[in-house]
Amino acid sequence: xxxxxxxxxxxxxxxxxxxxxxxxxxxxxxxxxxxxxxxxxxxxxxxxxxxxxxxxxxxxxxxxxxxxxxxxxxxxxxxxxxxxxxxxxxxxxxxxxxxxxxxxxxxxxxxxxxxxxxxxxxxxxxxxxxxxxxxxxxxxxxxxxxxxxxxxxxxxxxxxxxxxxxxxxxxxxxxxxxxxxxxxxxxxxxxxxxxxxxxxxxxxxxxxxxxxxxxxxxxxxxxxxxxxxxxxxxxxxxxxxxxxxxxxxxxxxxxxxxxxxxxxxxxxxxxxxxxxxxxxxxxxxxxxxxxxxxxxxxxxxxxxxxxxxxxxxxxxxxxxxxxxxxxxxxxxx
Amino acid sequence: xxxxxxxxxxxxxxxxxxxxxxxxxxxxxxxxxxxxxxxxxxxxxxxxxxxxxxxxxxxxxxxxxxxxxxxxxxxxxxxxxxxxxxxxxxxxxxxxxxxxxxxxxxxxxxxxxxxxxxxxxxxxxxxxxxxxxxxxxxxxxxxxxxxxxxxxxxxxxxxxxxxxxxxxxxxxxxxxxxxxxxxxxxxxxxxxxxxxxxxxxxxxxxxxxxxxxxxxxxxxxxxxxxxxxxxxxxxxxxxxxxxxxxxxxxxxxxxxxxxxxxxxxxxxxxxxxxxxxxxxxxxxxxxxxxxxxxxxxxxxxxxxxxxxxxxxxxxxxxxxxxxxxxxxxxxxx
Numbered sequence: 001x002x003x004x005x006x007x008x009x010x011x012x013x014x015x016x017x018x019x020x021x022x023x024x025x026x027x028x029x030x031x032x033x034x035x036x037x038x039x040x041x042x043x044x045x046x047x048x049x050x051x052x053x054x055x056x057x058x059x060x061x062x063x064x065x066x067x068x069x070x071x072x073x074x075x076x077x078x079x080x081x082x083x084x085x086x087x088x089x090x091x092x093x094x095x096x097x098x099x100x101x102x103x104x105x106x107x108x109x110x111x112x113x114x115x116x117x118x119x120x121x122x123x124x125x126x127x128x129x130x131x132x133x134x135x136x137x138x139x140x141x142x143x144x145x146x147x148x149x150x151x152x153x154x155x156x157x158x159x160x161x162x163x164x165x166x167x168x169x170x171x172x173x174x175x176x177x178x179x180x181x182x183x184x185x186x187x188x189x190x191x192x193x194x195x196x197x198x199x200x201x202x203x204x205x206x207x208x209x210x211x212x213x214x215x216x217x218x219x220x221x222x223x224x225x226x227x228x229x230x231x232x233x234x235x236x237x238x239x240x241x242x243x244x245x246x247x248x249x250x251x252x253x254x255x256x257x258x259x260x261x262x263x264x265x266x267x268x269x270x271x272x273x274x275x276x277x278x279x280x281x282x283x284x285x286x287x288x289x290x291x292x293x294x295x296x297x298x299x300x301x302x303x304x305x306x307x308x309x310x311x312x313x314x315x316x317x318x319x320x321x322x323x324x325x326x327x328x329x330x331x332x333x
Numbered sequence: 334x335x336x337x338x339x340x341x342x343x344x345x346x347x348x349x350x351x352x353x354x355x356x357x358x359x360x361x362x363x364x365x366x367x368x369x370x371x372x373x374x375x376x377x378x379x380x381x382x383x384x385x386x387x388x389x390x391x392x393x394x395x396x397x398x399x400x401x402x403x404x405x406x407x408x409x410x411x412x413x414x415x416x417x418x419x420x421x422x423x424x425x426x427x428x429x430x431x432x433x434x435x436x437x438x439x440x441x442x443x444x445x446x447x448x449x450x451x452x453x454x455x456x457x458x459x460x461x462x463x464x465x466x467x468x469x470x471x472x473x474x475x476x477x478x479x480x481x482x483x484x485x486x487x488x489x490x491x492x493x494x495x496x497x498x499x500x501x502x503x504x505x506x507x508x509x510x511x512x513x514x515x516x517x518x519x520x521x522x523x524x525x526x527x528x529x530x531x532x533x534x535x536x537x538x539x540x541x542x543x544x545x546x547x548x549x550x551x552x553x554x555x556x557x558x559x560x561x562x563x564x565x566x567x568x569x570x571x572x573x574x575x576x577x578x579x580x581x582x583x584x585x586x587x588x589x590x591x592x593x594x595x596x597x598x599x600x601x602x603x604x605x606x607x608x609x610x611x612x613x614x615x616x617x618x619x620x621x622x623x624x625x626x627x628x629x630x631x632x633x634x635x636x637x638x639x640x641x642x643x644x645x646x647x648x649x650x651x652x653x654x655x656x657x658x659x660x661x662x663x664x665x666x
Contacts, residue, residue, distance in 0.1 A: 136494075137493050137494045151592070151593075153486070153491050153492070153493055153498065154489070154491070154492055154493070156487070158486050158487070158491070158593060159486070159487055159594070160470050160486055160487075160593045160594025160595065161469075161470045161594045161595060161596050161630075162594065163594070164594035164626055164627065165486065165592065165593045165594040166591075166592070166594075167591040167592075167594075167624055167626070168591060168592065170591050170624045171588040171591050171592070172584075172587075172588060172622070174508075175507075175508075175584070183624055183625065184625065185622070185624070251505075251508070254505075255504040255505060255588075256592070258499075258500040258501060258503050258504050259484070259498065259499070259500075259501065259504070259589070259592050259593075260484075260491060260493045260498045260592075261492070261493025261494045261495065261496075261497035261498040261499075261500075262493065262494065263494050289505070289518070291500055291503045291516055291518070292516065292517065293497055293500070294497065297494075
């Protein structure tokens with residue numbers, strides 16, 4: 001009986017420009033049921049909230065969960081101002097800003113709602129359900145199309161003014177360099193360690209007489225995954241590319257360590273799949289560049305969260321965090 | 334009557350290798366009475382606590398304060414582990430580690446005791462009494478013999494594992510460079526923006542045919558203060574030195590912004606006195622290197638705390654913070 005009463009569930013919502021993924025998640029981070037709606041199908045945000053509510057209620061039922069045991073909702077979305085719970089200036093979403101994300105979902109469901117930038121949500125997932133559970137101080141670096149990051153210190157996600165903290169992909173790896181970044185500047189970490197950065201490094205290396213299976217691929221179509229697969233097959237250019245990726249990342253992470261003194265650096269995203277091929281050079285560059293007080297004390301790991309579910313689990317973690325906070329506050333009154 | 338009851342005071346203690354400064358501080362950050370004892374006069378730490386207690390009680394009396402209105406003690410010391418309240422491995426202090434700083438003072442006085450690394454204490458002083466009062470997100474950079482820093486995010490001092498966060502003086506300004514840092518590495522921010530760094534830059538510039546009043550000073554004896562004074566007199570080499578100092582600092586701070594999204598960057602320490610001579614080049618380099626989401630929104634200011642009192646006020650702030658935390662917890666029970 002106690003068991004049934006103690007059960008609680010969170011609804012995770014990951015709002016993207018095209019699709020919105022939703023899930024019913026238990027306290028261990030298991031996804032019990034999923035749903036997807038098309039974000040662009042809804043002309044206004046209130047209509048979207050109605051549509052999401054309908055899909056979520058159906059999912060809760062399908063999961064065999066009593067709706068009374070759903071305790072919270074967590075939402076990851078682009079450009080969330082965590083102070084106001086509003087989305088501000090998200091060009092990817094089809095509705096005008098500001099969007100009252102937190103208030104409207106809270107009103108619709110009568111439940112505690114937590115919101116986070118989608119880039120930060122995965123870190124909260126990591127903290128609740130992943131490699132960094134029980135770790136108070138870590139930095140999560142997402143090596144995807146770009147390089148994102150989220151910093152957890154003293155058990156809290158570092159937000160900063162407007163929740164804009166943790167843009168580590170846009171710190172300078174190579175000052176006064178010629179690699180143009182998506183942000184318009186040159187030499188950002190992202191220009192080396194994102195999927196695009198890996199391709200750029202490979203193309204630089206291919207522009208030499210070296211033999212490589214990658215030369216058979218149209219340079220305009222080369223992907224980081226091609227580089228990773230070539231590395232798996234022992235291709236020297238691909239291996240050198242990933243070694244340099246690791247070296248640049250290790251150097252940058254040594255600076256990041258001096259900022260927040262993390263216990264762990266956790267790597268996530270598509271490029272992190274090449275972990276076995278860049279971790280040695282990364283660790284070597286990391287330790288070589290670390291200030292002595294941090295040496296040999298910081299773990300570097302690959303995230304254990306399933307990539308396809310991380311955003312959803314992250315959103316759920318944000319919701320669960322809001323629920324736990326509210327419960328704590330209620331007890332203190 | 335209420336007024337008298339509401340009055341509260343904090344004892345600030347700044348433990349240095351040679352001297353320990355102490356003060357009775359009111360809630361506005363006014364120092365009512367000071368005392369100094371010689372740290373090295375005490376053979377054991379318990380004897381030091383006794384000596385400090387005696388001097389503090391005398392100060393409280395001299396300040397005309399009823400001891401019952403002293404609510405807390407704040408202590409700044411080197412190498413404090415904030416989790417345990419112990420000093421661990423401070424080579425500058427005359428007693429063997431670990432030193433039970435928090436417990437022994439707490440037992441002696443029966444008051445809440447807050448402890449902090451001396452490098453962080455000034456930031457807490459800034460947050461309670463200085464330029465950054467009411468600012469939740471700021472970075473304080475101390476430009477002294479070395480370059481120290483303390484990061485406040487969401488109203489809390491960022492501590493990280495072992496309280497080792499905020500070593501921004503030891504992030505790389507110039508990778509693969511030849512300037513040796515006190516930490517044993519090359520190219521740290523400190524090698525440019527500390528007092529020693531300023532002297533190094535000036536010596537580099539003086540090693541040219543340029544005219545400068547600084548050439549009259551023995552290079553082995555040149556100080557950052559000489560450079561500052563020459564800049565005040567319009568010396569071109571001194572002005573160029575401080576411009577470069579500002580440029581390097583501005584570039585570095587643009588990266589720091591991407592970490593914690595601060596509202597303010599506050600500069601402190603001896604070199605900050607040359608603020609008027611480096612702030613233009615610093616701001617220019619800062620804005621030029623900032624990621625667009627931060628542009629034109631972060632203040633750079635010089636600390637308003639009197640330099641000689643900052644460590645003491647910082648210690649007092651740590652104490653006051655401990656008192657407020659305990660009061661809040663008591664109310665919640």
